[in-house]
Amino acid sequence: MRARSHARGGGLALYLVPGALAFLAVIVLPFAMNVWYSFTDWQGVGSPHWTGLANYRRLWSDDQFWESFRHSLAMVLAMAVIPTALGLVVAAALFDFVARNFGSRIASLLRACFYLPQVLPITVAGIVWSWVLAPEGGALNALLKAVGLGSLRQDWLGDPKVALYSVMAVMVWVQLGFPVVIFMSGLQRIDPALHEAAELDGASWWQRFWHLTLPQLRPEIYVVMLWCTIAALKVFGAVYVLTKGGPADATDVPSYFSFATFFEKTQVGYGSAIATVMAVIILALALVGLRFQTRAEDAQ
Amino acid sequence: MTTAKRLPALTVIVLGAVVMVLPLLIVLNNAVKSPGDYSAHGPLALPHKIYLSGIKSFWTRVDFGRMLLNSTVISGSVAVIGVALSLLNAYAIGIGRIKGRTWVLGFFVLANILPQESLVYPLYYVAKQLGLYDTRWSLIIVFSVIQAAFGTYLLSSVLGSFPREIIEAARIDGANSWQVLWRIVVPVSRPTLGVLMVFFFIWTWNEFLLPLVMLPSNDNQTVAVALGVLQGQRLMDATMTNAAGLLGSLPAIAFFLIFQRTLTRGIAVGAVK
Numbered sequence: 001m002r003a004r005s006h007a008r009g010g011g012l013a014l015y016l017v018p019g020a021l022a023f024l025a026v027i028v029l030p031f032a033m034n035v036w037y038s039f040t041d042w043q044g045v046g047s048p049h050w051t052g053l054a055n056y057r058r059l060w061s062d063d064q065f066w067e068s069f070r071h072s073l074a075m076v077l078a079m080a081v082i083p084t085a086l087g088l089v090v091a092a093a094l095f096d097f098v099a100r101n102f103g104s105r106i107a108s109l110l111r112a113c114f115y116l117p118q119v120l121p122i123t124v125a126g127i128v129w130s131w132v133l134a135p136e137g138g139a140l141n142a143l144l145k146a147v148g149l150g151s152l153r154q155d156w157l158g159d160p161k162v163a164l165y166s167v168m169a170v171m172v173w174v175q176l177g178f179p180v181v182i183f184m185s186g187l188q189r190i191d192p193a194l195h196e197a198a199e200l201d202g203a204s205w206w207q208r209f210w211h212l213t214l215p216q217l218r219p220e221i222y223v224v225m226l227w228c229t230i231a232a233l234k235v236f237g238a239v240y241v242l243t244k245g246g247p248a249d250a251t252d253v254p255s256y257f258s259f260a261t262f263f264e265k266t267q268v269g270y271g272s273a274i275a276t277v278m279a280v281i282i283l284a285l286a287l288v289g290l291r292f293q294t295r296a297e298d299a300q
Numbered sequence: 301m302t303t304a305k306r307l308p309a310l311t312v313i314v315l316g317a318v319v320m321v322l323p324l325l326i327v328l329n330n331a332v333k334s335p336g337d338y339s340a341h342g343p344l345a346l347p348h349k350i351y352l353s354g355i356k357s358f359w360t361r362v363d364f365g366r367m368l369l370n371s372t373v374i375s376g377s378v379a380v381i382g383v384a385l386s387l388l389n390a391y392a393i394g395i396g397r398i399k400g401r402t403w404v405l406g407f408f409v410l411a412n413i414l415p416q417e418s419l420v421y422p423l424y425y426v427a428k429q430l431g432l433y434d435t436r437w438s439l440i441i442v443f444s445v446i447q448a449a450f451g452t453y454l455l456s457s458v459l460g461s462f463p464r465e466i467i468e469a470a471r472i473d474g475a476n477s478w479q480v481l482w483r484i485v486v487p488v489s490r491p492t493l494g495v496l497m498v499f500f501f502i503w504t505w506n507e508f509l510l511p512l513v514m515l516p517s518n519d520n521q522t523v524a525v526a527l528g529v530l531q532g533q534r535l536m537d538a539t540m541t542n543a544a545g546l547l548g549s550l551p552a553i554a555f556f557l558i559f560q561r562t563l564t565r566g567i568a569v570g571a572v573k
Contacts, residue, residue: 011477012396016404019389019448026445027411030422037421044425093313101306112560113317116324119556121506123528124548128323130531131541139326139343146344173320234415237508237524241531255509258417263513268421279418286413290406 031279037272044268055273065274068252071164075235075253078168079175080228084221086172087179090114092213094180095187096195097205111184115177122174126241129170133157157243160250167242167251174238175231179224186220187213219296226289233282254278324549331355331542338538354539355547361540362526363518364547371522371551374439374511375504379497381444386451386496391481393452394459395467405456412449416509424513438514443507447500458492459485498559505551523548 038055040048059065099107117125132139133156141153156166190213198208214221236255239245245252245260254274261271330338331354333347341348358364389408393401423442424433432438462485470480486493511525518526527548530536536544 012392013398015388015392015396015477015481016398019385019452022385022445023408023411023449026423026442027414027419027449030419030426031414033422033425034418044421090313090316093309097306097309098313102310110313110317112556113320116321116553116556119502119552120549121508121524121527121552123508123524123531124545124552127527127531127541127548128327128545131538131545132323132326137338137343137538139323139330142342142344173323176320230413234417236417237528240508240512241528244532255415255417259420259509262421272418272421275415275418275420278415282413282415283410286410290409 034272034279035276037268038276040269042268043266048269051269055270056277058270059273059277064249064252064257065254067249068254068257071251071253072233072235074164074168075171075232076229078171079232079235080225082172083175083179083228084224087176087183087224088214088217088221089209090176091180091183091187092209095184096208096213111180114180117174118177120174122237123241125170125174126238129173130157130242133166133170158247160247163243163247163250167239170242171232171235171238175228178228182220182224183217186217190216222293222296226286226293230282230286233278233285324545327542327545327549330538331546333539333542335537335539343538351539355543358540358543358547362530362544364523364526366519367521367523367526368551370436370515370520371505371524374436374443374522375501377440378443378447378504379501381440382447382451382500383493383496385444385448386455387481387486387493389448389452390455390459391485394456395462395485401456405453408449408452412446412453416446420510420513423510427514434515434517434520436515436520439504439507439511442510442514443500443504447503451496451500454496455489455492458489462488498555502552502555502559505555523551 037048039050039052041051041054042048094107094110098110120128135141135153135155135158138156140156144150144152154162157163194212195208198212203211234255235253236259239251239253239256240259243251245256255278258271258274258278261267261274265271326343329346330343332350332352333354334349334351335354337345337348337351392398393404398404423438427433427438432441466484466488467480470484475483505522506524507522508524508528511522512528515521515525521529527544530544531541
């Protein structure tokens with residue numbers, strides 16, 4: 001009797017009950033409430049007033065919203081595309097150049113340096129960088145002056161023309177370690193004999209990188225791009241600490257836009273609409289991405 | 301590759317690594333420098349004398365010991381409760397092989413991916429109604445569940461390949477499902493559970509949005525939130541800013557050194573699974 005129920009996998013479903021209840025209370029229900037708020041006009045006190053699609057219509061014609069989404073695309077560039085490309089080169093260089101010629105200890109020490117920013121709380125990274133980039137007494141401007149490039153000094157985070165690029169540069173710094181670590185572990189499953197054979201045939205380091213390393217790391221590249229893109233669409237803490245979306249909304253992103261709408265303007269209905277659109281975009285991207293991933297895995 | 305070509309290539313990659321750590325080295329340099337020394341010689345000069353009063357006054361002004369305690373209590377509780385929840389879910393999904401487990405797993409993955417912005421206002425509102433607002437419990441509960449979404453996903457695929465003969469043998473010997481979980485599954489999967497705990501601890505330590513919203517009073521704030529709020533107020537002078545950067549980095553660097561092997565191994569497992 002017991003053996004039979006076990007064979008059907010029954011009996012253990014009960015263990016899902018605490019988890020299911022907790023998820024219902026902490027994720028499903030709040031998400032549903034958020035969607036509901038997005039159809040209302042509500043200041044957070046009293047009862048929400050149903051307005052149908054009004055918030056979404058307002059969103060559609062809100063320049064600040066579209067602007068914040070353009071900045072999201074800049075974040076995708078800074079947190080997914082650039083770190084993946086740089087990470088591939090760094091990982092391959094550490095793995096089959098530094099480790100082979102100078103020993104694996106030096107390679108793992110260097111890897112740790114690249115990974116370090118990933119373990120810092122984002123607010124700490126933000127404090128460090130907002131001081132480094134400060135116009136007066138900041139380290140970067142002092143450094144530029146010291147090497148005779150004083151004319152390049154900027155108000156890195158305060159000038160609307162450069163602020164977005166400064167934030168992007170900080171995000172590359174924050175994110176780079178993740179692809180480096182993933183790609184280095186991926187390289188370990190590649191048969192070294194392939195590289196040796198190619199080297200004997202006279203292939204240069206770049207040729208081997210392009211024709212051997214890249215194709216073999218395809219699953220890792222895919223995963224890294226997907227996760228980093230999702231992280232880029234969600235970026236909040238860095239913007240909060242570095243610029244608060246300013247100057248003049250030059251670095252505003254959807255997450256900060258919704259936060260400010262919720263808690264500074266207390267327009268809960270409109271904030272919920274922004275958050276709902278964000279969630280839909282991210283979930284759609286994740287669904288498509290995971291779908292392709294499982295299909296690729298099945299094909300292999 | 302010839303030696304003549306090797307050295308320049310090595311130099312480039314070492315330079316890259318230096319750029320990655322340089323900001324933290326400059327922060328260390330300026331955290332131990334007196335304000336007078338800083339304004340006289342700028343941020344790049346080495347300190348003339350090691351000056352620790354900046355760090356001490358930052359510590360007492362923000363009650364940093366209290367922030368460390370709050371972060372430790374919240375992250376530690378989330379690590380334990382989150383892993384326990386993940387284990388129960390994964391036991392049902394990975395070993396119990398319940399019906400529709402692919403869908404259930406997909407649901408957990410999406411729950412983990414969901415932007416917290418789309419949960420934050422309802423969580424804030426409900427926490428206020430329940431009297432949990434501005435308590436550490438509100439965050440422990442919420443993050444245990446959010447982290448467990450990832451934990452369930454990872455642990456289910458690990459337990460999916462658990463050697464079934466061991467479980468069958470225990471069942472034949474009369475062990476009930478709870479005994480199988482506690483005496484067999486937990487001891488065998490201890491390494492994975494350890495990796496998950498480390499992840500949950502560090503992730504929760506670094507969380508910002510929800511702690512920022514849920515913990516307005518200084519007494520309950522975590523390290524990440526206290527530093528973020530201070531920075532936002534723009535009240536700190538250079539020495540204090542650097543002291544904040546240094547003290548905020550130290551716990552993270554300590555975790556990193558202690559857990560480095562577990563972490564880098566675990567990241568690779570988590571990403572490619």
